Amino acid sequence: MIKAILIFNNHGKPRLSKFYQPYSEDTQQQIIRETFHLVSKRDENVCNFLEGGLLIGGSDNKLIYRHYATLYFVFCVDSSESELGILDLIQVFVETLDKCFENVCELDLIFHVDKVHNILAEMVMGGMVLETNMNEIVTQIDAQNKLEKSEVRMENAIIKEGSQHDDNLRMICSFHCLSFSITL
Amino acid sequence: MVVPSLKLQDLIEEIRGARTQAQEREVIQKECAHIRASFRDGDPMLRHQQLAKLLYVHMLGYPAHFGQMECLKLIASSRFTDKRVGYLGAMLLLDERHDAHLLITNSIKNDLSQGIQPVQGLALCTLSTMGSAEMCRDLATEVEKLLLQPSPYVRKKAILTAVHMIRKVPELSNVFLPPCAKLLHERHHGILLGTVTLITELCERSPEALRHFRKVVPQLAQILQTLVTTGYSTEHSISGVNDPFLQVQILHLLRILGRNHEESSETMNDLLAQVATNTDTSRNAGNAVLFETVLTIMDIRSTAGLRVLAVNILGRFLHNSDRNIRYVALTSLLRLVQSDHSAVQRHRPTVVECLQETDASLSRRALELSLALVNGSNVRAMMQELQAFLESCPPDLRADCASGILLAAERFAPTKRWHIDTILHVLTTAGTHVRDDAVANLTQLIGGAQELHAYSVRRLYNALAEDISQQPLVQVAAWCIGEYGDLLLEGNFEEIEPLQVEEEEVLALLEKVLQSHMSLPATRGYALTALMKLSTRLRGDNNRIRQVVSIYGSCLDMELQQRAVEYDTLFRKYDHMRAAILEKMPLVERGGPQVDEEAKESKEAAQLSEVAPAPTESQASQLLDLLDLLDGASGNAQHPPLLDPSPGGALVHLLDLPCAPPPPAPIPDLKVFEREGVQLNLSFIRSPENPALLLIIITATNSSESDVTHFICQAAVPKSLQLQLQAPSGNTVPAQGGLPITQLFRILNPNKAPLRLKLRLTYNHFGQSVQEIFEVNNLPVESWQ
Numbered sequence: 001m002i003k004a005i006l007i008f009n010n011h012g013k014p015r016l017s018k019f020y021q022p023y024s025e026d027t028q029q030q031i032i033r034e035t036f037h038l039v040s041k042r043d044e045n046v047c048n049f050l051e052g053g054l055l056i057g058g059s060d061n062k063l064i065y066r067h068y069a070t071l072y073f074v075f076c077v078d079s080s081e082s083e084l085g086i087l088d089l090i091q092v093f094v095e096t097l098d099k100c101f102e103n104v105c106e107l108d109l110i111f112h113v114d115k116v117h118n119i120l121a122e123m124v125m126g127g128m129v130l131e132t133n134m135n136e137i138v139t140q141i142d143a144q145n146k147l148e149k150s151e152v153r154m155e156n157a158i159i160k161e162g163s164q165h166d167d168n169l170r171m172i173c174s175f176h177c178l179s180f181s182i183t184l
Numbered sequence: 185m186v187v188p189s190l191k192l193q194d195l196i197e198e199i200r201g202a203r204t205q206a207q208e209r210e211v212i213q214k215e216c217a218h219i220r221a222s223f224r225d226g227d228p229m230l231r232h233q234q235l236a237k238l239l240y241v242h243m244l245g246y247p248a249h250f251g252q253m254e255c256l257k258l259i260a261s262s263r264f265t266d267k268r269v270g271y272l273g274a275m276l277l278l279d280e281r282h283d284a285h286l287l288i289t290n291s292i293k294n295d296l297s298q299g300i301q302p303v304q305g306l307a308l309c310t311l312s313t314m315g316s317a318e319m320c321r322d323l324a325t326e327v328e329k330l331l332l333q334p335s336p337y338v339r340k341k342a343i344l345t346a347v348h349m350i351r352k353v354p355e356l357s358n359v360f361l362p363p364c365a366k367l368l369h370e371r372h373h374g375i376l377l378g379t380v381t382l383i384t385e386l387c388e389r390s391p392e393a394l395r396h397f398r399k400v401v402p403q404l405a406q407i408l409q410t411l412v413t414t415g416y417s418t419e420h421s422i423s424g425v426n427d428p429f430l431q432v433q434i435l436h437l438l439r440i441l442g443r444n445h446e447e448s449s450e451t452m453n454d455l456l457a458q459v460a461t462n463t464d465t466s467r468n469a470g471n472a473v474l475f476e477t478v479l480t481i482m483d484i485r486s487t488a489g490l491r492v493l494a495v496n497i498l499g500r501f502l503h504n505s506d507r508n509i510r511y512v513a514l515t516s517l518l519r520l521v522q523s524d525h526s527a528v529q530r531h532r533p534t535v536v537e538c539l540q541e542t543d544a545s546l547s548r549r550a551l552e553l554s555l556a557l558v559n560g561s562n563v564r565a566m567m568q569e570l571q572a573f574l575e576s577c578p579p580d581l582r583a584d585c586a587s588g589i590l591l592a593a594e595r596f597a598p599t600k601r602w603h604i605d606t607i608l609h610v611l612t613t614a615g616t617h618v619r620d621d622a623v624a625n626l627t628q629l630i631g632g633a634q635e636l637h638a639y640s641v642r643r644l645y646n647a648l649a650e651d652i653s654q655q656p657l658v659q660v661a662a663w664c665i666g667e668y669g670d671l672l673l674e675g676n677f678e679e680i681e682p683l684q685v686e687e688e689e690v691l692a693l694l695e696k697v698l699q700s701h702m703s704l705p706a707t708r709g710y711a712l713t714a715l716m717k718l719s720t721r722l723r724g725d726n727n728r729i730r731q732v733v734s735i736y737g738s739c740l741d742m743e744l745q746q747r748a749v750e751y752d753t754l755f756r757k758y759d760h761m762r763a764a765i766l767e768k769m770p771l772v773e774r775g776g777p778q779v780d781e782e783a784k785e786s787k788e789a790a791q792l793s794e795v796a797p798a799p800t801e802s803q804a805s806q807l808l809d810l811l812d813l814l815d816g817a818s819g820n821a822q823h824p825p826l827l828d829p830s831p832g833g834a835l836v837h838l839l840d841l842p843c844a845p846p847p848p849a850p851i852p853d854l855k856v857f858e859r860e861g862v863q864l865n866l867s868f869i870r871s872p873e874n875p876a877l878l879l880i881i882i883t884a885t886n887s888s889e890s891d892v893t894h895f896i897c898q899a900a901v902p903k904s905l906q907l908q909l910q911a912p913s914g915n916t917v918p919a920q921g922g923l924p925i926t927q928l929f930r931i932l933n934p935n936k937a938p939l940r941l942k943l944r945l946t947y948n949h950f951g952q953s954v955q956e957i958f959e960v961n962n963l964p965v966e967s968w969q
Contacts, residue, residue, distance in 0.1 A: 014243055014244065014245075016243070017243055018275075020313060022279035022280055022281060022314070024281075025242075025245070025247070029245045043542070043543070045507070046507060046542070046543035046544070046545065046546075047507035047508045047510070047511040047543055047545055047546060048508055049508065049511050049545055050545060051545070051548070080436075082432050082436075082472055082475065082476055083508070083511075083512055083515075084468055084469075084471055084472035084475060084508065084509075084512060085428065085429060085432050085472045085476075087468055087472075087508065088422055088428060088429070088468055088469050088472060089429070091422075092422065110196060110200075111192075111193050111196055113239070113240055113243065114192075114236055114239070114268075114269065114272060117272055118268070118272075121309050125308075125309050125312050125313070125341060125344050125345075126309075126312030126313055126344055126345065126347065126348040127348075128344050128347060128348075128378075128381055129377065129381075129429055130340060130341065130344055130374065130377075130378070131340065131374045131377075132373075132377075132420070132422075132427070132429045133373065133374070133419060133420050135419070136374070140302075140305075140337065143302065144264075144268070144302050147264050147302060148264055148265045148268065151263055151264055151265055152265065155229070
């Protein structure tokens with residue numbers, strides 16, 4: 001089971017934090033800080049696995065991380081997950097982000113955190129791997145985004161119609177006034 | 185007035201623009217105030233924007249609990265935009281510890297049954313992340329219905345939600361077990377992945393489910409076969425391997441199903457061999473599958489040939505240049521070392537090489553594996569490697585390495601001298617990281633190896649002379665020098681260059697330890713006692729020692745001060761007893777870890793008894809007189825019951841007794857003393873379950889006309905027996921048959937030695953103080969045979 005997924009930058013600023021087990025807010029922040037501390041100490045050419053800190057439940061848990069440019073992607077898992085499999089999962093996640101955002105960079109993650117959450121929710125659910133087919137995930141995300149946009153468009157259209165209706169009404173009134181005054 | 189609130193992007197810009205933490209906090213606080221106001225009476229259409237901002241702020245670590253109710257409102261709204269943010273908020277802000285979380289159950293129920301597919305997806309996702317046990321129970325039927333819906337998108341999510349529900353409410357396994365078999369026939373990989381996960385969870389929770397699902401093994405094998413043999417498919421392949429995630433999950437499930445089950449294992453053998461040989465291992469995905477295969481092969485009842493293949497694959501991976509592969513190989517070998525020890529031994533040289541890794545994770549794994557591989561035949565070579573590693577390893581591994589080496593040395597030491605050398609080496613390299621009982625173990629070991637006393641004390645002296653900072657080493661060295669100082673000065677050792685050690689040098693070294701600011705109080709105690717012992721072992725005069733001892737009589741540390749004062753008293757008043765008290769210590773018996781505690785206690789008690797506390801001078805000296813009469817050695821001083829407890833060893837057996845006095849055995853009572861109406865009787869009790877234990881109850885009665893007051897009875901037994909006196913029922917026997925005093929003696933006689941008992945009575949009678957000392961004759965034979 002995946003216990004937590006964290007993304008933070010080289011200075012420890014969190015860019016995404018998702019916990020699949022209940023922790024208090026303070027504990028969550030502590031976990032982020034501790035994880036950054038452990039991961040930032042690592043050299044460039046060592047393996048991608050770390051034994052977890054004291055906070056995330058003891059000796060059964062591992063941290064599996066990957067460093068891309070300015071971001072660390074860290075998955076905290078227990079012993080039932082395959083370590084190499086999780087490495088691949090991180091890769092799939094990043095590739096999916098790349099496809100959804102078109103050459104994703106840190107700024108995209110900063111300004112569209114909610115979208116990143118949505119993408120992640122299509123891949124990992126309740127701490128378990130849901131879908132790893134990139135195309136499926138992207139199709140779903142696109143469909144949902146379209147749904148949102150069409151909702152907004154509809155609402156805007158109603159508002160515009162309403163204001164158009166108002167405008168028409170005003171024009172007719174003024175016309176009538178004019179014609180009235182002319183007839184007068 | 186409506187304050188124009190920032191859009192999420194603008195807020196993020198502002199936060200990033202803040203130069204200091206304080207500025208950031210200010211921006212966020214201002215914005216939170218806006219958000220709160222807008223929640224109260226803002227435009228409902230823009231509510232989702234406000235919540236999105238709040239969630240961002242929450243991620244940075246600021247409090248956001250006031251948004252919880254907004255999540256509920258947004259989830260209940262009919263717009264997809266609202267629901268999306270609302271459910272996300274619920275996942276981030278609500279969990280089962282907040283009571284508010286139950287309020288979304290109803291919304292989820294509505295969305296699950298009537299919502300469009302994306303909305304159902306959102307609801308399922310939220311339920312699987314933060315669903316509590318109550319929520320799961322309420323919504324189980326809804327989720328079950330969704331398992332059979334046509335849309336694969338919703339079904340795969342429903343399956344994983346079912347896994348979460350079973351984790352929270354195990355009874356729901358009955359609900360979700362039946363659909364599994366049908367779901368396995370699906371072709372959609374997402375559904376298959378979820379189903380395999382679900383079946384794994386069910387099997388891990390109940391043995392009946394395990395038996396039930398053994399019959400799907402052929403089907404699983406079929407699916408795996410298709411995956412492995414199908415050519416390149418763009419859909420699910422990752423670097424050329426067809427859906428490695430599904431393959432790994434299936435292999436994991438096969439492992440669980442095949443464990444300890446011949447039939448299932450047989451069905452899998454061919455398939456596993458196929459996967460092991462055909463998987464492309466040039467990329468990570470293939471290696472992931474291969475590893476899972478190896479683990480499965482080793483866990484089920486596979487053929488011998490297959491097992492050899494598996495271990496060889498692991499061995500190959502140990503040489504792989506990719507560090508991740510080496511890490512996973514070491515982890516897998518660690519799992520196998522218990523069951524296939526000889527197979528893993530073949531890779532010992534490679535494992536030992538891995539100790540030299542610069543990568544901390546790898547060297548830690550290599551250390552654990554190396555320690556597990558130590559056995560009787562390779563212990564010398566392995567110890568050399570491990571000791572070399574200890575000298576250069578990173579500090580967080582030192583403690584584990586040191587205790588591992590000591591443990592392995594204890595189990596497999598070929599000779600005592602090698603054992604002592606090893607422990608010595610560990611103490612000098614990593615002294616501060618060893619466990620507390622290492623000191624006790626080493627002194628025990630040295631004490632027991634009589635032929636090595638000279639050698640040990642010499643080496644310890646040399647080590648101490650070089651470095652007095654490692655506390656465990658200093659403690660052991662001080663103890664040894666104290667005990668065997670005479671051997672140190674004799675100067676004849678084989679194999680070590682004979683170097684004459686002067687008495688003055690030894691004393692100077694111990695004084696240095698005493699004065700050093702690096703020495704712990706316990707270490708100082710060791711050093712002081714050692715100095716004291718040397719006063720009898722060395723031939724020179726003791727002025728220097730006496731000086732040191734008297735200086736420490738005014739030391740601020742309570743323990744040291746007490747010892748120093750006692751030693752000083754020993755010099756001044758009991759000089760004639762000094763030699764006897766400071767004799768070489770007897771070897772303490774050692775058993776399991778529990779008995780270790782008692783061995784330590786008894787050593788402490790023995791050490792305490794070496795330094796006999798002098799409550800009142802006459803009592804102490806006359807007690808010792810008693811003992812001298814019995815067998816002339818000092819050994820175990822018997823204290824009156826108000827002072828220290830008896831040696832710990834006795835306590836174990838004594839605790840076996842029930843609290844109530846045991847039923848009397850038929851040993852006749854004995855009248856031992858009579859004088860002017862004061863009589864003393866002994867009754868003996870032995871328990872058949874515990875023949876080593878003898879209880880004696882003394883009863884003092886008074887038939888005279890005057891009260892007996894200040895009655896004290898003391899006793900002594902031969903050294904091979906142990907005596908404990910309990911507090912008497914009182915000190916006064918009223919006149920003319922008043923209430924007698926009773927007192928209980930407990931005697932441990934494991935060797936069935938002949939019982940001898942000497943008693944000393946003091947009391948006041950008829951206005952005079954009476955003292956009687958006598959040995960009890962005619963003790964019944966049944967009391968000790």
